[in-house]
Amino acid sequence: MPLLHVRQSLVRDAATVRGVRIGAITGVYGPFPAATGQDVVDVVIARSLEGGIGHVELVNTLLEPRVTGGGIGGQVPPTVTPEYLQSREGLRQWRLTKPLDSFRDIRRKFESAGIDLYSYVMTIGDDFTDQEIDAFFKQMQALGVDRFCTNQTRIGMGPRMAPFAEKYRVMAAFHTHALVEDANEVASPASLDKVLGMSRLFMINLDIGHFARGGNDPFAYIQAHHDRITHLHIRDQKKDGTAANLGEGDLRVSETLRTIRDHQWPIACILEQGRTGFDSTVAATRANLEYMRKTLES
Amino acid sequence: MIRAVSAALAAATLLASGAVAAGQAADPRRDAGGYPAPTTALERGRRVYVLSACHFCHGVDLTGAQMGAADLMHDALVAADQHGEVIGAIVRAGLPNLQTAMPRYVDMTPQQVQELAAYIHFLRAQGRFRELTEQANQPRGDTVAGKTYFSGEGGCAQCHSLARDLAGVGKKYGEATLLATMLRPAVSVPREGVEMSAGGAAHQKLLETMLAKDAQNVLAYLREQ
Numbered sequence: 001m002p003l004l005h006v007r008q009s010l011v012r013d014a015a016t017v018r019g020v021r022i023g024a025i026t027g028v029y030g031p032f033p034a035a036t037g038q039d040v041v042d043v044v045i046a047r048s049l050e051g052g053i054g055h056v057e058l059v060n061t062l063l064e065p066r067v068t069g070g071g072i073g074g075q076v077p078p079t080v081t082p083e084y085l086q087s088r089e090g091l092r093q094w095r096l097t098k099p100l101d102s103f104r105d106i107r108r109k110f111e112s113a114g115i116d117l118y119s120y121v122m123t124i125g126d127d128f129t130d131q132e133i134d135a136f137f138k139q140m141q142a143l144g145v146d147r148f149c150t151n152q153t154r155i156g157m158g159p160r161m162a163p164f165a166e167k168y169r170v171m172a173a174f175h176t177h178a179l180v181e182d183a184n185e186v187a188s189p190a191s192l193d194k195v196l197g198m199s200r201l202f203m204i205n206l207d208i209g210h211f212a213r214g215g216n217d218p219f220a221y222i223q224a225h226h227d228r229i230t231h232l233h234i235r236d237q238k239k240d241g242t243a244a245n246l247g248e249g250d251l252r253v254s255e256t257l258r259t260i261r262d263h264q265w266p267i268a269c270i271l272e273q274g275r276t277g278f279d280s281t282v283a284a285t286r287a288n289l290e291y292m293r294k295t296l297e298s
Numbered sequence: 299m300i301r302a303v304s305a306a307l308a309a310a311t312l313l314a315s316g317a318v319a320a321g322q323a324a325d326p327r328r329d330a331g332g333y334p335a336p337t338t339a340l341e342r343g344r345r346v347y348v349l350s351a352c353h354f355c356h357g358v359d360l361t362g363a364q365m366g367a368a369d370l371m372h373d374a375l376v377a378a379d380q381h382g383e384v385i386g387a388i389v390r391a392g393l394p395n396l397q398t399a400m401p402r403y404v405d406m407t408p409q410q411v412q413e414l415a416a417y418i419h420f421l422r423a424q425g426r427f428r429e430l431t432e433q434a435n436q437p438r439g440d441t442v443a444g445k446t447y448f449s450g451e452g453g454c455a456q457c458h459s460l461a462r463d464l465a466g467v468g469k470k471y472g473e474a475t476l477l478a479t480m481l482r483p484a485v486s487v488p489r490e491g492v493e494m495s496a497g498g499a500a501h502q503k504l505l506e507t508m509l510a511k512d513a514q515n516v517l518a519y520l521r522e523q
Contacts (some may be wrong), residue, residue, distance in 0.1 A: 026352040033332025068361075072368070073397050082435075132490040178399040185397065241392045243350075244400035274351040276405070281348060290343060 004115065007049040007112035007236040014289070015054020017118060017296040020261045022289055023055025023118055024060060024271040025149075025233065041106050049284040051148035052289055055118040057149060057231075063106075065094050074123030074140040088127070095135045103142035117143060118268060119205075119231065124149040124161060133161060140149050141288070147171040147230045149205045154184045155191055158198045165201040172232040173205035178213040187190045187214045189221060196228055207233035208251050213241055219252045219259075226265045232256070234292070235273035245275050246288050248278065248294070254295045261296050331358035331455045340427045343417025346410050355398060357436050365397060370418060376506045382408075382415030389414070394474060420488060423505045430505075430513045431474070437514065443521025447512050452504065454516070457497065460523050468521040475489050479515050481505050 014028050015021060026032070030053050040062050047212040048056055067083040071077035077084060106159040120143055122136060140148055150172050153161075165172050174195045180188040186195060187210075195202050208218035222229060234256075236249030247253055260267050269292060275284040335341040347353060351359035355367035359427035362369070370376050380384045389411060406414070449455040458464050463476050467476060482505060494502070 021377070028351060030356045031331035031353055041522060138464075141301060177397045178394065179397050206310075209401075212360065236403055241394055241399065241402045241405050274349055278349065281351070284349065 011049055011052055011054045012114050014023045014052050014293060018261050019264050020257065020296050021055050021116075021118070021268040022271070022292045022296070023057065023268065024051070024053045024289065025057040025121065025286050026059045029053065029272060029281045030062075030294045031281075033064065037227050039109075041109055043225070043290075045109060047282050048137075049113060051285045053143070053285060055113070055268060055270065056105075057121060058117060058143075059121045060123075065091050067091055074125040074127040075152075076125070076127050086196055088201055092129065092132055092248040095132050095139070098139070099141040100133075100138060103139050104144075107142070107144040108193075116268070117145060120145050120148040120149075120152050122141050122148055122153075123154045124157050126154065127158060128157070128160075130174065134166050135267075137164045137170055140170045145170070147173050147203065149173050149175045149231075149233075150178070150186070151175050153186070155186060155194055158183050158195050158202065162199040162202070165199055167199070171201045171203045173232060174197075175205045175233070176207045176211045177212075178210045179266075180216070187211075191217060192225070203228050203230045203232045205229075205231055205233065207209055207235070208253075209215060209233070209235035209237055210271070212237070212251055222256060222267070223259065226260075226263070226267060229265075229267050231268035231270050233272040234269050246271075246273060246291050255293060299423055300400060310329055329359040329424065330417075335417060335420065335488075336403070337465055337488045339413060340417050340420050340488055341418070342410075343415070346406070346414040350406075350414075351402060352414075354411070355400070359425055360418065361425065367396075367400070371422055371429075375511035376418060376422060379415055379419070380503075382411045385393070385415040385418060386411035419502065423482070423486070423502045426505050426508070427478075430481055430508065433510060436510060439518030440513030441515070441518045441522045443511075444515035444517070448511055449520055452508075452512065452516065453478060453500070460520070464520065464523070466523065468523040473517065474519065477513065478518065480516065481513065 278284040303397040360370035486501035
């Protein structure tokens with residue numbers, strides 16, 4: 001059997017363990033240096049196969065043109081420069097005009113490689129036009145994903161997003177952060193209640209690390225709200241925020257994985273953490289997924 | 299800092315012909331995106347940057363604001379750092395009060411911190427060089443302001459003189475070459491097996507913080523000679 005087919009087979013077998021889907025967000029096993037003329041998606045797929053990553057959450061910045069001088073969190077910067085305005089408009093036009101076939105091609109590439117393109121990542125900044133939101137949801141349809149991580153999208157955008165989620169039947173999985181005192185941030189349980197009340201297609205992508213840094217208990221939250229969580233961002237850390245390898249921190253990662261397994265909740269566990277002691281991000285990701293796999297099998 | 303290295307800077311000849319050629323030959327597009335760093339030490343720093351997943355939030359070229367982190371290319375704290383004193387303190391303490399809280403990397407060794415900081419400064423100089431040389435439609439510089447900067451804030455006059463090492467450079471080189479070499483002379487480009495001189499380090503630091511208008515003003519001042 002050719003090496004590629006062996007890898008594809010191994011990835012497929014390892015992607016779901018005792019009913020729990022495990023995978024990674026592309027950020028943890030990048031960067032993805034593409035040679036001149038090479039499609040970055042091909043690099044992502046090659047690295048996914050190398051790392052045994054069967055469910056991939058693709059970050060939008062890999063595909064989209066860059067914004068120069070953008071604000072933190074995908075928002076308009078405090079100081080708006082001509083370069084920012086020009087590049088931001090360039091990105092908007094890219095979203096409005098990029099042929100949907102190019103997104104269908106991406107889906108096909110992942111399928112051909114035997115990898116599940118599980119989710120996409122997009123911050124819907126406050127300056128998105130309705131046309132831009134509409135174009136993005138069409139891209140989701142073309143990518144064949146029925147959910148996306150909202151990344152740094154803020155609560156105020158929820159009412160504007162809801163009609164598009166309903167129209168295209170794509171779930172917006174609100175990604176949690178740590179700024180619990182900001183009423184516009186997706187961070188506290190109350191803020192999650194707020195977005196969940198806006199649409200049945202609004203779900204939660206619980207980042208257990210960020211959520212805990214905001215003083216919340218991710219394990220308890222998962223147990224109480226598992227029916228509105230599409231996926232977790234899996235990471236570990238000590239209580240005081242000290243970085244820790246998976247399984248060596250205080251976030252009860254193994255208990256979380258086993259609880260999802262034991263209840264067969266359809267919550268995917270997407271890795272968003274590196275691991276010390278490895279020569280490459282792909283090797284570190286492979287080791288982290290191996291930890292998750294062993295945990296689920298034990 | 300500029301003053302502290304003035305003696306060493308004096309020994310550096312900014313626009314020696316070899317310096318011009320070598321400075322231009324340096325690849326201005328290196329970032330953390332899979333491109334090896336130019337020296338072994340910087341490569342160790344690159345690996346810390348990537349394997350600690352710094353690039354995920356800060357980007358492969360430091361300008362990762364889209365992912366919620368500070369733009370290290372223009373951040374004042376990075377500008378204030380020399381050899382990891384500031385960067386190391388942040389890396390070890392973490393930043394909890396952010397949308398995307400930064401972890402505390404308490405296990406990072408002092409050597410790793412230094413190498414990480416050196417790599418961040420290298421990346422920043424790369425990016426700033428691109429910004430200052432590739433931005434189109436820059437307003438023409440002011441020669442008087444250029445002279446003021448040359449003699450004052452920029453610290454250039456502590457080591458260079460238009461009557462000595464820089465005599466006639468404005469006529470000898472084209473504008474693009476002069477700007478590129480002024481910003482990044484060969485002595486400030488990291489090379490394997492060559493310890494960067496104090497002058498080179500000072501140029502790299504200046505490049506990290508120099509404003510576009512100051513670069514254009516100094517260029518105009520040099521071109522007038």
